[in-house]
Amino acid sequence: MTTLTLIGKPGCHLCDVAEQIVESVVAELPAPVAARVDIEQASIAEDAELYARWWEKIPVVLIDGELHAHWRVSADRLRAALLAADQEGVPS
Numbered sequence: 001m002t003t004l005t006l007i008g009k010p011g012c013h014l015c016d017v018a019e020q021i022v023e024s025v026v027a028e029l030p031a032p033v034a035a036r037v038d039i040e041q042a043s044i045a046e047d048a049e050l051y052a053r054w055w056e057k058i059p060v061v062l063i064d065g066e067l068h069a070h071w072r073v074s075a076d077r078l079r080a081a082l083l084a085a086d087q088e089g090v091p092s
Contacts, residue, residue, distance in 0.1 A: 002085040003038045007060040009045045018059035018073045033086045
């Protein structure tokens, strides 16, 4: 399983755009890969620790807890990262 975490806040235009990109990219992945992507959302408005760490960088995308992108999300780069993460998690 690959965990993709989208960190943002309500009313954030860039966060809405990032969410649309994430949903589109995951929907376009091959079905077996998409089934292994778990999308989580977190809000800096509801979590003081997230706020302290990410407030000036939202939206933030983490893949398996590691920073993938902030401010702007590239669909091509996200797709490549999710495919690579899936390959790492699939036993040979």
